[in-house]
Every structure is written in C-alpha cells, then in structure tokens.
Amino acid sequence: MDVCLSSVQQPQRLAQAPRTPGGWLETEEESTVLEDGTGGPPAGSNKTESSLLSLLKFVPTDYASYTQEHYWFAGKSIIIQESIESFGAVVWPGATVLCQYLEEHAEELNLQDAKVLEIGAGPGLVSIVASILGAQVTATDLPDILGNLQYNLLKNTLKCTAHPPEVKELVWGEDLEENFPKSTFYYNYVLASDVVYHHYFLDELLTTMVHLAKPGTAVLWANKFRFSSDYEFLDKFKQVFDTTLLAEYPESAVKLFKGTLKWD
Numbered sequence: 001m002d003v004c005l006s007s008v009q010q011p012q013r014l015a016q017a018p019r020t021p022g023g024w025l026e027t028e029e030e031s032t033v034l035e036d037g038t039g040g041p042p043a044g045s046n047k048t049e050s051s052l053l054s055l056l057k058f059v060p061t062d063y064a065s066y067t068q069e070h071y072w073f074a075g076k077s078i079i080i081q082e083s084i085e086s087f088g089a090v091v092w093p094g095a096t097v098l099c100q101y102l103e104e105h106a107e108e109l110n111l112q113d114a115k116v117l118e119i120g121a122g123p124g125l126v127s128i129v130a131s132i133l134g135a136q137v138t139a140t141d142l143p144d145i146l147g148n149l150q151y152n153l154l155k156n157t158l159k160c161t162a163h164p165p166e167v168k169e170l171v172w173g174e175d176l177e178e179n180f181p182k183s184t185f186y187y188n189y190v191l192a193s194d195v196v197y198h199h200y201f202l203d204e205l206l207t208t209m210v211h212l213a214k215p216g217t218a219v220l221w222a223n224k225f226r227f228s229s230d231y232e233f234l235d236k237f238k239q240v241f242d243t244t245l246l247a248e249y250p251e252s253a254v255k256l257f258k259g260t261l262k263w264d
C-alpha cells in the first residue's frame, strides 16, 4: 500500500522564489511539484483539494540532504522525509511510541473529529497518524521546521483524511495568548513527543502545555528519559497535571504520560 497522495513528488528547490521565514513561497505561479507537469490540480479535484494543492507551492526547509523513512501505522504506509541536519527533521523514539498508542486506543480516545494540537511536531509522524485516525490536527513547531513538516503532512494525508491537518508556528512560551487565545481555542488532546531533552526552554515548554490545556484536555506526552533534567521536568509536570503513566518501554527508556490540569 502506498501513501495517500502518490502523485506528490519531492518539491523542487526554487532558489529564486521569495520565502517567508517558515519556508513558504509567496509566488502565485503554478506549482512545480505536480506529476502531470501542468502545475494545476488533477482533473476532477474539488475546491478543497485544489486549495490544498496550492499549499504545495513551498520550498521545504533547506537541508542539504534528505532520506525517505518508511513507517506503518493505522493501516497505512507513511513515508517521512527526514534529514539528520536538524533535531526537528528526524522522527524520535517517543513519536513511534505515541503513534502506537494512538492507533491502539483510537476508539477509546474518541479520536474521530477530536481537536488535536501537537507541539514540537518535527517531521510530523504523530500528527499524520492522528489525522489518519480522524482527528482535526494542528501541527506546530519552530518556523524553520515548518516547511518539511508541511511537506510530510501533505504527502501523507492529502485525499485520505476527513480533516486536512494544519501547520502553525508555535514557539514555546511566546505570544501564546495572541496566537492561541484561551477564549477561542479548545483542544481535546495536546500531543508531545520527545520535546524534553537537553535544551534551555523547559520552563517555556511547561508554560505552553499549561496554556493549551483546558478542563477536558488531555496532554499525551511521550519521551525518552536520558538526563536528570528530564526527570526534573517530569516532577514539575506532575505539580500542575494529574499524571498517569500510560505506557513504559524499559528497553528504549521511553515513557508515555497523560496529564490533565489539576484544577480540571
């Protein structure tokens, strides 16, 4: 079985085209990535498809080399374009654990039409699986990561998900109320895999998780535990979230937690 949209090819590098910081082309020219060479949507495509295909007018984040890695979740072959040049362009062990949990518990989690936001989505595997399982997904990450993330989401979900996943910039701790106002946004699930490692934004990460969680929201966080700082983050997580260990893989040191706000 192939990925959902086999006609989406590797986007070409368009060095002359203008780019936003997120890697998006602002050109109105026809897309160069379609197999039929016309640059327009395939015959018979509807308006939604057509507008989705227009999103293919972007240059992926500018890594020098890529690999195509194959995964199988939710009954589908998923091909992820990865690059070892960025932490955010490879699939980390927590992602596969979270994907496995989502596919095994899709009904119990009521993922169909659920509102889901992923933080630190990286190359997008978790968001793709949640989307295939029927959720309305917003995948977020740093600006530099979004081009490759968007490419992988489109490549693997176009024409085969009820709700096309969205991509949005979300820098932990920054402009949260402006970009995700509490009065407007509600998520059933906030997903996070391997967002805790050796970096300087752990407080901002926790602030972001708390901001995005409302009564009824479950934070599903999978992480490989390597450093003492990972356990310190877990302690802080437990101070604000009622925390349940959902799965643990000692051989890979990956743990999966569910957190709901203590005042939920």
Ligand SMILES: C[S@@+](CC[C@H](N)C(=O)[O-])C[C@H]1O[C@@H](n2cnc3c(N)ncnc32)[C@H](O)[C@@H]1O
Residues within 6 Å of the ligand: 087, 088, 089, 090, 091, 092, 093, 094, 095, 119, 120, 121, 122, 123, 124, 141, 142, 145, 170, 171, 172, 192, 193, 194, 195, 197, 199, 201
């Ligand atoms: C270790 S990678 C994990 C990627 C993906 N979740 C996975 O498990 O395959 C950590 C991710 O967090 C993102 N990230 C790191 N610092 C961030 C910050 N301050 N704000 C938003 N995202 C950040 C990185 O860009 C990267 O995509």
